[in-house]
Amino acid sequence: MPENIQVKLASRPVGLPTAENWTIESSPLPEVGDGQLLIQQAYVSLDPAMRSWISAARTYLPPVPIGAVMRAGAVGKVIASQHADYAVGDYVYGSTGVQQYALSDGEGLFKVQTGMVPLSNYLGVMGMTGFTAYFGMLHIGEPKEGDVVLVSGAAGAVGSIAGQIAKIKGCHVVGVAGGPEKCRYLTEELGFDAAIDYKSENLRAAVKRHCPKGIDIYFDNVGGEILDIALSRLRIGARIPLCGGISQYNATEAIQGPSNYLALISCRAKMQGFLVFDFAKDYAKAALELGMWLAQGQIKSRETIVEGIETFPDTFLRLFNGDKLGKLVLKVGAE
Numbered sequence: 001m002p003e004n005i006q007v008k009l010a011s012r013p014v015g016l017p018t019a020e021n022w023t024i025e026s027s028p029l030p031e032v033g034d035g036q037l038l039i040q041q042a043y044v045s046l047d048p049a050m051r052s053w054i055s056a057a058r059t060y061l062p063p064v065p066i067g068a069v070m071r072a073g074a075v076g077k078v079i080a081s082q083h084a085d086y087a088v089g090d091y092v093y094g095s096t097g098v099q100q101y102a103l104s105d106g107e108g109l110f111k112v113q114t115g116m117v118p119l120s121n122y123l124g125v126m127g128m129t130g131f132t133a134y135f136g137m138l139h140i141g142e143p144k145e146g147d148v149v150l151v152s153g154a155a156g157a158v159g160s161i162a163g164q165i166a167k168i169k170g171c172h173v174v175g176v177a178g179g180p181e182k183c184r185y186l187t188e189e190l191g192f193d194a195a196i197d198y199k200s201e202n203l204r205a206a207v208k209r210h211c212p213k214g215i216d217i218y219f220d221n222v223g224g225e226i227l228d229i230a231l232s233r234l235r236i237g238a239r240i241p242l243c244g245g246i247s248q249y250n251a252t253e254a255i256q257g258p259s260n261y262l263a264l265i266s267c268r269a270k271m272q273g274f275l276v277f278d279f280a281k282d283y284a285k286a287a288l289e290l291g292m293w294l295a296q297g298q299i300k301s302r303e304t305i306v307e308g309i310e311t312f313p314d315t316f317l318r319l320f321n322g323d324k325l326g327k328l329v330l331k332v333g334a335e
């Protein structure tokens, strides 16, 4: 009989999570009751937001309880079902956690099609991070031809797609990422107009050099210093989709807020936070358009896939040390 390996939260981290914050446990597969289905998970999504879910503070979701399976999005195959809407062999996406098998009552699950794109794409470009880029850039950023767009976290899951969508809309796109390999990826593979390596360049000077007339859209994945610099270079009527602030997620002291926020007044600019879930009713539309752009080669996506559920404590840290390209995915079982 196969066993189910699960990653559970053992304690709340202070700063960066360590191995002590997790337990990895094995247990027999659960029985499938009436109205339930069992999913054999193939890929688990690793997302920066998971850091906020393991803090004690309530964000837009309640904290993951100590001792519970770590919350995460995942895709896998239905291997047993007593649920009217799901059959054995269906592939599904859901917030089903860091584990190899998930028992579900169907709540919050989506069926996904196989054969069109790799299954792992439903955690990235054809899933939550792709939708975040799509709605954040199009609905909050409102790109127009000729706009100057700055994207931070640009070689990551959201940023790489957000920048390419702005290119499709005819914008001049500058990405900010850590290291020469990521910067080359942005300009040579994804068609960004320029890339700034924030780990080796003077960020303020580089933003000024690449955006000499200022910025119309700053798509913020990072917060902290880069947000402040972007605020100091806004054009009249600029828009800032506030997507995330990863530079602050492991802070042990007060969060670094933007001191240049008065620029929003003088530039009559808009800075707006959003959650991808706000746009759930339009996911099908986003999937259609992203799928079309992918098929036509107008957007490209990369994934860093790490094998083995037991690597979770170390692999999760790669979101914060930048040791990955594109979407970070954990492979926990066969497709």
Ligand SMILES: NC(=O)c1ccc[n+]([C@@H]2O[C@H](COP(=O)([O-])OP(=O)(O)OC[C@H]3O[C@@H](n4cnc5c(N)ncnc54)[C@H](OP(=O)(O)O)[C@@H]3O)[C@@H](O)[C@H]2O)c1
Pocket (backbone or CB within 6 Å): 047, 048, 049, 128, 129, 132, 153, 154, 155, 156, 157, 158, 159, 176, 177, 178, 179, 182, 221, 222, 242, 243, 244, 245, 246, 247, 248, 274, 275, 276, 277, 318, 319, 320, 321, 322, 323, 324, 326, 327, 328
């Ligand atoms: N609002 C929403 O609904 C929503 C949905 C999904 C994601 N998000 C947010 O969007 C952002 C990007 O998420 P993602 O899934 O695409 O993650 P990701 O960009 O694929 O991975 C995180 C990247 O952030 C960069 N990074 C880490 N620490 C940094 C720091 N101190 N300063 C600058 N860059 C740093 C690293 O790249 P480098 O090597 O370039 O440093 C790392 O690869 C996150 O803030 C996330 O919370 C929001």
